[in-house]
Amino acid sequence: MNKQLATTLFESLASGIRLDIFRLLVKQAPTGLVAGEIASILGLPSTNLSFHLKAMTHASLVSVTQEGRYQRYRANLSVMQSLIDYLTAECCTGNPEDCFDVDKAISCCDTN
Numbered sequence: 001m002n003k004q005l006a007t008t009l010f011e012s013l014a015s016g017i018r019l020d021i022f023r024l025l026v027k028q029a030p031t032g033l034v035a036g037e038i039a040s041i042l043g044l045p046s047t048n049l050s051f052h053l054k055a056m057t058h059a060s061l062v063s064v065t066q067e068g069r070y071q072r073y074r075a076n077l078s079v080m081q082s083l084i085d086y087l088t089a090e091c092c093t094g095n096p097e098d099c100f101d102v103d104k105a106i107s108c109c110d111t112n
Helices: 003-013 015-026 035-042 046-058 075-086 103-107
Strands: 063-068 070-075
Touching: 003 046, 003 075, 015 035, 015 046, 015 063, 015 070, 015 075, 035 046, 035 070, 046 063, 046 075
Parallel strands: none
Antiparallel strands: 063 070
């Protein structure tokens, strides 16, 4: 991970709709969802959803595979983990394992 990629990822998530989409896809990992299911669950018009999914795919936050007439989207969890690792790499003078318990940090900050 480098600064440019991290910036691109943050820019891609800097929309409430995109953040909702990504969180939904994380919940549905590893299966993912087809575009119509995402639109239905989040109550988004298809054209609006398509715009956001294209941007997220371009940023590598989500992957897409063709399934007949449908496109299935999946959260790219390894990219998100790389971003988290990049952000915490220098924590506690390069020893992030000394700084916090990742499981506790995630659960304490989960406010839905």
